[in-house]
Every structure is written in structure tokens, then in C-alpha cells.
Amino acid sequence: MKRNTFIGWTLAVAATLGLWSCSEQDNSGPDPESVSAAVQEAFEARYPGAANVTWSLRGEYAVASFTPAAATYAPAWGGGSNAWFENRNGAWNMTETDIDFASLPAAVQEGFKASKYGDGALWSLTGDVDRLERRDVMLPTAEGSAVVVYVIEVRSAVSGGAVTTVELYFSPEGILVGEVADAEDDDYEGQLPQQPAAGISEWLQSHIVEKGGRVLEIDAEAGGTEVEAVLEGRKLELWFDKAQAWVYTRTDYYRKDLTGAIPADIYAALKSSEHYTTDEAIDEIEKVETNAANGSRTWWKFELETRWDEVDVYVDQSGLLAGRPELDPGQGGSEPSPDEVAAFIAQQYPGARIVGRDYDDGLLEVEILHENILKELLFNGRREWLRTEWELPASQLPAAVTAGIAAGGYTLDDDEADFVQSPSQSCYEVEVRKDYTEYKLRIDPQGTILEAVRD
Template sequence: MKLKMYLALLVMGMLSLQSCSDDDDDLPSSKVPEAVRTAFDSSFSNTANLSWETKTVSQEQYYKAEFNNKSDNGYKTEAWYKADGSWHMTETEMPYSAIPQAVRTSFESSEYATWQKDNEVERIERAGTEKEVIYIIEVESAQDIDMDLHYSADGILIKAVNDDGNGNNESLLPDAPSNMVTAVTELIQKNYPNARIIEIEQEKGMIEVDIIHENQSKEVLLSTNYEWISTSWDVYVLPVKVTDAIKASQYSGYVVDDAEYFETPAGNYYWIELEQGEKEVKVKINEDGQFI
């Protein structure tokens, strides 16, 4: 019995050791690679309350600096680097009143305007898309639904995502290798002239590319071989053929809750969420008003 208990405790101890993180939440500056410190000092020369830590995200190790940026109103800032000194992301926490007027105007005229917003907004800058800054406004509905609203600097709502409540933006770290960024950029520029690339990420065996094209936020899906799968975006007014098709169907008593337009190699269609009380159904209708 004692032997069994000892073995059980030994196994539990081994599992505990395996589950321990290699991250260091209080890393002395002397243990930060020189390449990282040099890159940091060249970008942030006027800081206060600087501290370092290591973070492992998707099996990649980062060195994260937390500080107050005295060159930017003393805002709380986090900067992420790899050991070779390459910069990957900067997060800056700022008051809602300090974000661009275009973002505030867009938010205050949106469907989320009546939701309770957080007083602080996150400004995100990332490698690969340095020219495209994202502002994240956290909101909560009366039904306790938490959402993160991602806006471009010129006030275009890029996407609204469920807030997972973990309070960090690690999922926003760019994970696309440089060769992928180059290939995707060339493809987007060829097929969507003057489009702005907001984000490139690998998800579920596909490449997801968020772009702003013709003043519209769009999502482009590609295979890992850079073959086009689809392009989609939110729509707020449906064509008459589509609304007539809904009225003439078994869903005539339903209302449209959400709608997206999809372009695909096999043809284009509308992906529509319909609601009637507690009932909810999703349908696909092509441009001719036919259910598919």
C-alpha cells in the first residue's frame, strides 16, 4: 500500500513539474539578451517602471517589456521581442478620449454604442503590418455579453470578437513567417488593388487575411498553398431577390439577425442568420434568390 501511494505521489509530482511553465515573470535586465535590450532601447528611450518577463505563446518564447512610455503620455505599454531582438508587437493602454476621433465617431454610431464600454482602450501595433494600427474597445451588453471591437485608425470596424476574459492580447501576436507575409502581400495586391492588410494568421489549416478594401473590412481565406478559398464581409442591406426568397420560404416569419456576403470559386452567396423568438437558423442564398 505504501509503495502504491509513493508511486502515485511520484507520478503526481512528475506531472506537476511537467505542467510548470518556463516563463519568468520577474526577469532581471541582466538576463535579457543584449539584442533584445538594444532593440528596445532604440525604440523606447524614455521610460519608467521598466520590468521584463518571458512568455511562451504557441511554443514560441518572447521577451516582454512592461513600462510606462514617458514619450507617449506615460501610457502603460508592453513590447514583445524574440531572443534575436526582432520586435513583434506593442500594446499601449490609453483612455477612450485619447483615441482617434474617427474611431470614436464610428463606435458611437454603431450597434454597440449603447453597450457599456471600458474606460481604457488598447492600441496594437504589430510586425508585418506596422502601418496598420488597431484600437480595441471592450464592451459589455446588458445581458453580460463581452465583446472586443477591433477598429482601424480611420474608424473602420474590422471585427467584433467574443472576449475570452483572460485580459491579454497574446493571440494577436503575428505568427505568419516572413515568406508567407511576402506571398500573401503579393496575392492581395494583385487581386485587391490598394487593399490594406490588417492581419495574417494561420488558423485551422488555412491562412486568414483581414484586409480593408474599398473602405470595407473583408476576410480572405487561402489554403496553405495560397489557393483562394473565399472572401467575405458583413452586409447590412440584402438585395430584393434575397429578401423575397426569405419571405416566400418557410422562414417568412423570421427576421435577419446577421448576414455576410461570400465570394468563392464555385459562386457567390449570402450567409444569413435568421431568428424567430428562441429559434435560430442559418441559410445560404445565392444572388438569384435561390437557397443552396
């Protein structure tokens, strides 16, 4: 889910807004004439008895920071709130409220504990938990009905002693619907709801809402529109092209589905892969369904944890697939990616085409086809580029690299290697042997061994 940098400003003016009747309000903020009467009336109607109210103007929005009255929210939450209103007409759009973990719905607590973040081994709670309400763009009402998600922040120590944080988005049913690593604290400005185009709205109404599902987020980008939804207890990611035509749906599945919801022939084909070891090594499962322009195909992607790294295995009714299936996102464009990421790729890898995108531990993974090479780029929640990597035959390693491997007493143990670029350095990663022991080496283009990790 996308969050943008918060650039807000507050004019500290101690004034009493005459149109307000609540005596507990602080009323500091912009000039009273800057916050429209429509906003003031809408705020008081939605949050009667709110205390400690201050205002800021952020573009076309008036944003109230306040303490909700006990009658509005459960007193146990006890945190502050930020509510966003369109200043021109007073329409409510979004409210974020600080809560504690114990105040989360039981289903959300259970969903978190059942996720890979909840076992306490690699990740720990930071204490930041929010309840995020956004205007329901599919079921609009005069008072502004809401779609609710809960955001839980966790942190983990990673290699080199660095620390990363991940914001986890859960639906009220406890479904993990989003992960954002190292996001900026922007009061969720990037989560403001977007109204879908008419054709997309009609499709979502008949395929999601009327089937009992909910649309959680709509993100219109230059090449089309991405939609996140929940249906029948599963997270869906949908893509519509610039002509508002549905292109594909990605649906999340889980290990428990291997002997039920996932067809037996698909599961059997997965187990025939050379990369499959046990069900426990399956990290993520995704079903992809496409439109007629893409052959009305259905395939499955299984992310497997292997000895060294993660491997994606693709399966359809015909069995194992040689690689990721081609997917035309419509209108001759690329698969969706945030505009700033797409701009970075266009600058750094001219002529590249985005062919895949995913999230892993809150990091955005983007696959591109550049100079006929499939490359994977990694970005954090601030859209900062972390690294790019791609495979190459070991026979193409530079002479200095092979000489450095030999000088260290190692011999190659695989006919493939990885090249990794990052803002700080570039290096090769190779699997080697030494004295009957397996290692993974990181070695720079000049043949200097940077790190040797024993298997």
C-alpha cells in the first residue's frame, strides 16, 4: 500500500471558532476562515464531544487532530485521532486513531499471531497500532460509511545489525492485506480514498461487492488502476487498464489450502519441482486469473524457501511452467508500479519493461526485462532503491572474479551466479566449495572476497 511523504503546515492561531459549541476544543490552527463552515459542521456531527482539537491544511484537505469522546470510540483505545475532510464541501474521507494491541479485534490479534510476523522469533511489536477508517467509495452514504483496516508495526534486526520496521495492514477479519517496510510517518496521507472510474466501479460492484466482498483500496496510476479487496476470506489484487477493462486478479492462498482449496493436480505438479522439499518451505501462494486478451489463463505461483534464497515455482493445469508466464497489462503498458519507482527504472534501466511486482517482508520487488535479462529490483516503503540483482551463467564471470575464487581456495559449486547492484557497491554472489564444505561468497568485480557464508 502506498504512503506519501507528509508535507503539512499549521498556522498557530489561538482563536475560538464561533460556529462550534464544544467548550473543550483547543481550536488552535489556521485562520477560522481557512477551515470551511462545511468542514466544521461535518466534524462536529461526526465527532461530538471531541476534545483538544487542532487543525492543519494539507492541500485540498482540512485535517483535525483531536481526542475522541468516549461515546464515539471505545474508551480503552485512549489515543488521539486525525480526521481528513475535503475543505470545499466538508466531505469526510479518512480517520486514523491510535490504539493499543489489546484493543484490536480478536480476529486481528489471531491473524497477526498466525502470520510469519507473530511468532516473536524474528519480529517484535513496536507498540504503534492504528485503526484506519476510510470513506467507502463503493457504498457511499451521506454520513460517510467507512472501510476499516488495522495497522500493526513490527521491527526486526537484519544482517549487519541494521533494523527495519514493517507496517502490517489487517482487515477486521484478520486477513493480512498489506505490508510496508520502513514507511515514513505521514499520517497515512497516501491512504486517502480514490473514487474509481465508472467502468471499474461497475465491475467491482458486480464481482466483489454483490458477492459479499469489500474494496479496501483503489490506486489510480499512469498505466491503469490497481485495486485491493477482500472476498471470501482472501485478499485480492486486481488490475484495470487505462480503458477501465479488467486485466487480472491475484488471490492469496495459504499452506492450509494445499489439501483443499488448491486443486490436487496443481499440488502434485508443485511437488514434482526440483525446488520442492516440504510444505513448510512454502512461504507464499498466489493464484492468478487473466482476461481474454491474456488467454483467460489461470496459474499458480508458489514461493519456496531453498537453501540459499527464495525460488518462485509456477504451475498451471498442464503442469510445471518453465518460468513466469507472460502477462500483458493492457494498452501496451507495463505491470503496475508506483510512478516514482517507474521513473527510477526508466532513468537507470532505459528501455526496460516492468513484467512483475510483489511484496516480501514489506519490501517492493519489481521485475524488469532489460536488455533481454530478467532483473529484480527491491525498494522500501519510502520508494528508496535498495538493490538490483540478476542471474548469469558462471561461465560469464569476469576473469578477476574466477581468479579471486581460486585464490581463496574455493571451487564453483553451481553453473549460475548472481550479480547484485546496490547504492553502496556491486558484487557477485556465487555458490562454492572448500574442503568439502559449502559456502556462498560475495565477491566484488575486482576479485576481492567480501563475505563467505557457510551453509
